[in-house]
Amino acid sequence: MSEASILYEKRGAVAIITLNRPDKLNAFNTKMHEALRLTLDMIGRESDIRCLLLTGSGRGFCAGQDLGDRAVSGDQRVDLGETVGRDYNPLIKRLHNSDIPTVCAVNGVAAGAGANIALACDIVIASKKAKFVEVFANIGLLPDSGGTYHLPRHIGLARALGMSLLGEPVTAETAKDWGLIWETAEPDALMDKALAIAGALAAKPPLGLRQIRKAIRESFDHNLDEQTEIERQSMRELGFTDDYAEAVSAFLEKRTPKFKGT
Numbered sequence: 001m002s003e004a005s006i007l008y009e010k011r012g013a014v015a016i017i018t019l020n021r022p023d024k025l026n027a028f029n030t031k032m033h034e035a036l037r038l039t040l041d042m043i044g045r046e047s048d049i050r051c052l053l054l055t056g057s058g059r060g061f062c063a064g065q066d067l068g069d070r071a072v073s074g075d076q077r078v079d080l081g082e083t084v085g086r087d088y089n090p091l092i093k094r095l096h097n098s099d100i101p102t103v104c105a106v107n108g109v110a111a112g113a114g115a116n117i118a119l120a121c122d123i124v125i126a127s128k129k130a131k132f133v134e135v136f137a138n139i140g141l142l143p144d145s146g147g148t149y150h151l152p153r154h155i156g157l158a159r160a161l162g163m164s165l166l167g168e169p170v171t172a173e174t175a176k177d178w179g180l181i182w183e184t185a186e187p188d189a190l191m192d193k194a195l196a197i198a199g200a201l202a203a204k205p206p207l208g209l210r211q212i213r214k215a216i217r218e219s220f221d222h223n224l225d226e227q228t229e230i231e232r233q234s235m236r237e238l239g240f241t242d243d244y245a246e247a248v249s250a251f252l253e254k255r256t257p258k259f260k261g262t
């Protein structure tokens with residue numbers, strides 16, 4: 001029997017998903033998309049999970065679409081609009097709109113949709129051996145999976161266009177310098193560092209984190225008046241939560257708070 005293309009593990013309140021087709025640098029095929037969807041559905045049903053950590057097995061993080069499934073002969077063509085609409089777009093929107101924070105530990109090369117799936121996560125930490133490649137221009141496509149949305153927002157127009165048009169690898173160190181990702185790590189230390197970040201997020205009041213993610217992610221679509229009004233409304237809602245009351249009490253009583261997610 002072939003090995004599962006998606007591995008799932010729960011460590012405390014952290015759900016760890018590992019893309020697992022290492023001989024293909026974890027490139028996506030239809031089965032892997034389906035397995036990932038089912039795993040995310042399951043995580044969505046588990047109320048005690050407070051953070052999602054995504055990584056890859058072997059020497060790569062993800063090489064995007066498995067091009068072995070895109071080989072055509074003669075005049076035959078594949079409708080990429082269909083597969084992007086069915087598989088990639090829902091995945092990106094799911095990560096973007098996730099109720100829980102998402103951390104991506106990029107263990108090796110992240111190319112094509114693989115790079116853009118990583119960039120859809122809240123916090124990206126990459127091995128110093130990793131690289132990010134917007135390969136699309138090299139094969140006559142354009143950055144999908146939210147690439148044309150996230151790249152200019154993360155690194156500005158000049159770098160987004162440079163990465164997308166040239167299709168050259170960007171090292172993890174450069175990605176960090178540019179603000180494309182949060183942090184780098186020595187390869188051996190990557191998972192420990194990523195788990196520490198995920199654990200720290202899982203220990204914080206979840207309702208507050210949810211509002212932070214939403215407000216910051218949606219801020220690009222608002223002017224200052226609109227955004228400060230969103231902040232006011234969110235502060236109002238969060239100020240009524242049990243976790244805020246607990247945080248203030250714990251601070252004043254000099255003890256560690258216990259958050260319930262209410």
Ligand code: T3D
Pocket residue numbers: 023024025027063064065066067068070080083084088109111112113114133135136139141144
């Ligand atoms: O549904 C749709 O199709 C639309 C959505 C599209 C989204 C996309 O992601 S389109 C972009 C598809 N991805 C690519 O074009 C990336 C192709 N791969 C590469 O450019 C390079 O492999 C990398 C830059 C990622 C890594 O280079 P390197 O030198 O570190 O590794 P390698 O030797 O090229 O690859 C190692 C193995 O993985 C190799 O297999 P082998 O020879 O050892 O048996 C290679 O064929 C395989 N591999 C790498 N990427 C893919 C792949 N096999 C299938 N599909 C891949 N994308």
